Amino acid sequence: MKDNNVLEAKNLVAGYTDLDILNGVSIELKEDEIVSIIGPNGAGKSTLLKSIFGILKPRKGKVIFKNEDITGLKPNKIVKKGMSYVPQDKNTFPSLSVRENLEMGAFIKEDGTKEKINEILTKFPDLKEKENQKVSKLSGGQRQMVAMGRAMMLDPDALLLDEPSAGLAPNLVDEVFQKIEKINKTGTPILVVEQNARKILSISERGYVLEMGENRLEGKGKELLNNEEVEKLYLGG
Amino acid sequence: MIQQLIFGIVTGSIIALGAIGLSMIYDILDLVNFAHGDFMTLGAYLTFLFNVSLNLNLILAAALGIILTGVISLILDKIMWKKLRDKGAGSITLLITAIGLALVIRNLIVFQWGGSNVGFDLPLSQNLNFHGIMISTSGVLTVVVAALLMIALDLILRKTKIGKAMRALSDNKNLARITGINVDNIILWTWGIGTSFAAVGGVLYGLNTVIRPDMGWFLLLPIFAAVILGGIGNPYGAMVGGLIIGISQEMSTIILPSSYKIAVSFVILILVMLIKPEGIFGEK
Numbered sequence: 001m002k003d004n005n006v007l008e009a010k011n012l013v014a015g016y017t018d019l020d021i022l023n024g025v026s027i028e029l030k031e032d033e034i035v036s037i038i039g040p041n042g043a044g045k046s047t048l049l050k051s052i053f054g055i056l057k058p059r060k061g062k063v064i065f066k067n068e069d070i071t072g073l074k075p076n077k078i079v080k081k082g083m084s085y086v087p088q089d090k091n092t093f094p095s096l097s098v099r100e101n102l103e104m105g106a107f108i109k110e111d112g113t114k115e116k117i118n119e120i121l122t123k124f125p126d127l128k129e130k131e132n133q134k135v136s137k138l139s140g141g142q143r144q145m146v147a148m149g150r151a152m153m154l155d156p157d158a159l160l161l162d163e164p165s166a167g168l169a170p171n172l173v174d175e176v177f178q179k180i181e182k183i184n185k186t187g188t189p190i191l192v193v194e195q196n197a198r199k200i201l202s203i204s205e206r207g208y209v210l211e212m213g214e215n216r217l218e219g220k221g222k223e224l225l226n227n228e229e230v231e232k233l234y235l236g237g
Numbered sequence: 238m239i240q241q242l243i244f245g246i247v248t249g250s251i252i253a254l255g256a257i258g259l260s261m262i263y264d265i266l267d268l269v270n271f272a273h274g275d276f277m278t279l280g281a282y283l284t285f286l287f288n289v290s291l292n293l294n295l296i297l298a299a300a301l302g303i304i305l306t307g308v309i310s311l312i313l314d315k316i317m318w319k320k321l322r323d324k325g326a327g328s329i330t331l332l333i334t335a336i337g338l339a340l341v342i343r344n345l346i347v348f349q350w351g352g353s354n355v356g357f358d359l360p361l362s363q364n365l366n367f368h369g370i371m372i373s374t375s376g377v378l379t380v381v382v383a384a385l386l387m388i389a390l391d392l393i394l395r396k397t398k399i400g401k402a403m404r405a406l407s408d409n410k411n412l413a414r415i416t417g418i419n420v421d422n423i424i425l426w427t428w429g430i431g432t433s434f435a436a437v438g439g440v441l442y443g444l445n446t447v448i449r450p451d452m453g454w455f456l457l458l459p460i461f462a463a464v465i466l467g468g469i470g471n472p473y474g475a476m477v478g479g480l481i482i483g484i485s486q487e488m489s490t491i492i493l494p495s496s497y498k499i500a501v502s503f504v505i506l507i508l509v510m511l512i513k514p515e516g517i518f519g520e521k
Binding site: 053055075076079080085087090091092093094095096100103104105107108150154 | 401
């Protein structure tokens with residue numbers, strides 16, 4: 001009997017040119033989980049998300065999503081399977097309004113877009129006030145909310161977030177993390193790459209530590225938080 | 238003076254119709270479409286074919302000629318541009334392909350219809366005369382048609398899903414792709430709209446003057462100036478830029494010999510490059 005994995009990467013090998021950044025990474029994301037991926041710069045965290053989402057074509061290994069092999073599919077196909085991805089930067093359409101950004105998130109859907117937009121705007125009250133403003137006029141935190149809102153437009157079965165707190169002021173970081181928890185509570189499994197290891201581990205069921213493109217450690221979020229090695233390496237002692 | 242202004246608005250409307258498509262195609266496909274002017278010519282000649290050779294009424298002939306030009310651009314995307322995109326062709330490759338395509342279209346036109354001027358089968362109409370200011374019926378028609386098309390484009394860009402996706406694509410292509418926007422489909426819409434607008438411009442040019450195989454090529458130069466003046470990739474900028482270039486060209490004939498008209502758009506182009514290279518509406 002299969003466990004309740006939504007998403008699974010098995011021994012992924014991937015990279016940009018001749019150089020492999022991932023040298024066989026395996027991760028699992030189960031229903032209702034937040035799973036974090038931490039590790040030093042260059043460990044291959046973002047590359048892992050890109051390989052799962054088809055932006056990079058894995059050289060070896062498999063990506064299984066909802067019991068289906070999606071290895072090597074292009075991102076536009078993977079979206080249709082029900083996975084959403086929020087890149088680290090340039091993750092909004094700046095000259096479009098908040099509402100239009102959300103609308104683009106549901107591009108592949110025929111109808112029900114309006115209702116969904118209103119639902120998302122209720123979840124992100126800050127955005128509600130600015131729904132007709134251009135995203136380029138918004139603050140960094142609000143832009144991140146727009147990006148996550150856009151990704152939620154399709155009610156994805158798995159959400160991939162690449163460093164959602166990057167470049168945000170500390171008070172906004174907390175807000176973004178709260179939103180991540182809130183989105184997860186409504187039943188969306190989330191795989192998140194973060195620099196801010198302490199914060200993300202504290203809200204994650206499980207976490208993986210990557211190093212040099214390989215799995216270094218894995219465990220429950222709380223355990224990793226208290227792990228001496230993790231503490232020494234990534235949590236700043 | 239008012240007479241020149243009116244000529245300028247008519248010329249400017251034609252330039253703007255060409256500039257809109259050139260700007261959108263550049264923005265969404267990263268393609269400097271040197272064949273854009275020749276699509277204007279093609280639109281005029283196909284209309285001529287339906288109107289004069291096949292004896293259809295001019296409005297029906299223009300509709301057919303314009304739609305057919307648009308369809309040809311869609312076919313070219315399917316058989317040529319898409320393949321180049323998928324191979325990851327760089328902007329220089331695309332540029333040279335476009336120049337080649339321009340030459341092919343122009344020479345096919347010469348081959349089919351010869352190199353000399355032709356004209357539509359027009360009912361004779363008198364110029365309208367307002368207290369000594371002359372304006373031709375075709376001039377009025379040009380400005381009205383161009384204005385209606387620009388309003389239509391504005392509505393498409395702001396109100397329709399396709400139009401919003403075009404703007405999204407021009408903002409951030411990678412994000413558009415990972416959001417699930419059907420990029421190839423939006424590109425086809427861009428070709429369809431851009432090229433048929435160019436064809437309308439070509440037909441209107443033919444109505445106001447004559448049709449000749451190099452008309453589009455010569456229109457392309459002020460069109461480039463209009464696109465850069467308005468801010469590359471901004472269709473609204475292209476509209477305004479087109480009008481400014483058209484009006485400046487015609488107004489210049491008050492003080493300069495009319496053969497310097499084209500030079501005027503280049504002077505404007507150079508000034509924009511020096512003073513505000515991002516164009517009047519450019520944000521980048």
